[in-house]
Amino acid sequence: MNLLEQYHAVRNASEAICRPLQKEDYVVQPVVDVSPPKWHLGHTTWFWEAFVLIPHNPGYRPCNPDYNYVFNSYYETIGARVVRTDRGNLSRPSVDEIYAYRKYVDDAMERFIAAGLEESLAPLIVLGLNHEQQHQELLFTDIKYILGHNPLFPAWSDQDIDTPAESTSGGAAPREVAPEGFITMPAGLYEIGHTGDGFCFDNELSRHKVYLDEYRLATRPVTNEEYLEFITDGGYKNFVWWHAEGWDWVKKNAVSAPLYWHLIDGRWHQYTLAGLRPLDGKQLLSHISYYEAVAFAAWKGCRLPTEFEWEAAAERFRWGKRWEWTESAYLPYPGFKKAAGAIGEYNGKFMVSQMVLRGASVATPEGHSRPSYRNFFHPGLRWQFTGIRVAT
Template sequence: MTGIDHNTGTEEIRDRVAAQLTRARERSRALTDAVDDHDLVRQHSKLMSPLVWDLAHIGNQEELWLVRDVGGREPVRQDIDELYDAFKHARSARPELPLLGPAEARGYVGEVREKVFDVLETSPLEGRRLLDGGFAFGMIVQHEQQHDETMLATHQLRVGPPVLHAPPPPPGGPTGPAEVLVPGGPFTMGTSTEAWALDNERPAHQEHTAPFFIDTTPVTNGAYANFIADGGYADARWWSAAGWAHVREAGLVAPRFWERDGDRWARTAFGVTAPIDPEQPVVHVSYYEAEAYAKWAGKRLPTEVEWEKAARFDPVSGRSRRYPWGDEDPTEAHANLNQRHLSPAPVGAYPAGASPLGVHQLIGDVWEWTSSDFHGYHGFEVFPYAEYSQVFFGPEYKVLRGGSFGSDQAAVRATFRNWDYPIRRQIFAGFRCARDASPGESA
């Protein structure tokens, strides 16, 4: 993240913003330069936009907010605003639009970025809520990194030889007991102080939980394979009515990208097919699959409140931390983030990132489904636009937490909230289980 707070000086904020903008653009460039122009403009899945749309959309949002609004400058390409408005055209229809070609898109985002750096140098970074702490710039950094993760998901859906490369994640290690007790009582959820936190993370408020147990690690490939072997996909007992209807209609028999290889399972990831690692968290499962596994295991999915309490609550001090390990920004020792690797790491790979209660890998590796619908907190206020969060509030979307190996640390916090339809499987999503604590267990 940024570590920016009210004590951070203006010049330091400028330096940090510039570094974050540069990091995000290097990643966008790497994801789009990895393929030829044909792959840039084609649609690899109806669920996703062509990569070239994402690239120009990144530039258009940057132009709208930083060049025109914050900077008060003349438009660079006002004529393309509607083409790159995510609410105007469904992803499936975007290839039919008169989009900017690869060279034109690259030129456009480059021109916008030059103007943005000029705006950054001249902006007071105060006097408007949009400017305080560099929020508008931080919002755009996060927007680009979120689209970079979307483009990474598009790469996963791409058919062909591998074009992305990264070292394997570190090995796993001991994780202690399978589950830990999270004590009942109040804790502070959300934030009112994180400079770049988005509107749905605000305001900080008190929540109360009963005592509950939560798994110390995400559910692994090996554990999920046992659910499959026990006939989990063919047994209606484990599925909600909506989940069972979907699994039958879609013909699901395993996580997305899994296939049988003799008497074992293999998974294709970014063009490489290999046997599943039983110790890695399962990924590319829908909410319905996570829910069914949890019921089969005699447990349930955690609520969003429970997830955040497990991730932030320090039982010694009673305060909520920025991250499970403390208040310092993530490092390579804490979490599998920043597209540093192209898969989740085996459980126990990041002992330095564990929470005070001993819960591992809450940040990075896989987004974790919760049982909660997406809604605003009490006191929610739209800022700076309703289309970021508010238009998605309701029972259609389930909340995911924690980020994935494809998330950047600028766009992941222990308060950060993601959401998606419960059928989605192309995202880098997994889960962990929870269960109620009986009176004897919570004593």
């Protein structure tokens, strides 16, 4: 697939995610961490305009000069912007105007790419594609939060994409969960970070060596029924399993179960993108904060793996159904360098007060993740498809 075909595929995928929505769904912003779908569609379009067309395509005229203020996310270099908490107040531009904006920019990008790119610009286009794929994952998670906090629990679609089961090998029943086991990794030096010629984000560099003591890592993530045992055993009522900050988070927010779990008439249910359904114990656990992940691991007599332990063992276990919390703070690797200009704000400015997640999830576009990929969130957030893999 050439670069223009990749561009069309990625852009079409963003719109396909939003196709089942009603227009009213496009504008809702229940909390600061969730952006309205309309904003995602506009922001990912603005990225192409601001980073590619305006600086590199002489004669290009922006679709609407005000969109730079409306759809800039956090790039201080590029100028003022609507504050994040106000994205849900953007009743204008309308949904129809956003789709017209996408077409305007897509037509310009098609002409720009088809005319032949300078070799130095190809990495910028690839970065833009990966940026939009990140927002496709956010579209799924934000749409789920928007609909999952609607009292009617409306379904995004009848396509149940967000509750995969981890099946055993050898022709076992597709809903059967693989027996819990551990792999043992020997002590030694391991190389961490991206290698090869393919795309990576700057936070995956530079590749470097780390020493790891012998450790064991679970062969699969935790399931709903395993986490339910933690709840039944009073996990949310016993401070002994929790970090002090996590215990404060539990009490302040009255947390007693994972996000989207609802106890209805004595039976647990879970909101999915296909609507509210009885909780399936065999499904992989999802929508867990770092605080909850640590508490569960401690209750089980285990711990979370560091991101280096996770990456060193990644080829030996199955991953990709849930983003998996690690015990590592989000920090720069040795030799990390931020790019000049606005592109340099992409990852480096967030390397504080966040924890690393590894892997991918059911909302991650195919081919977007890799063993060296580093996701990161504040420890109390759980609207992403986050799960737990324990270590000892």
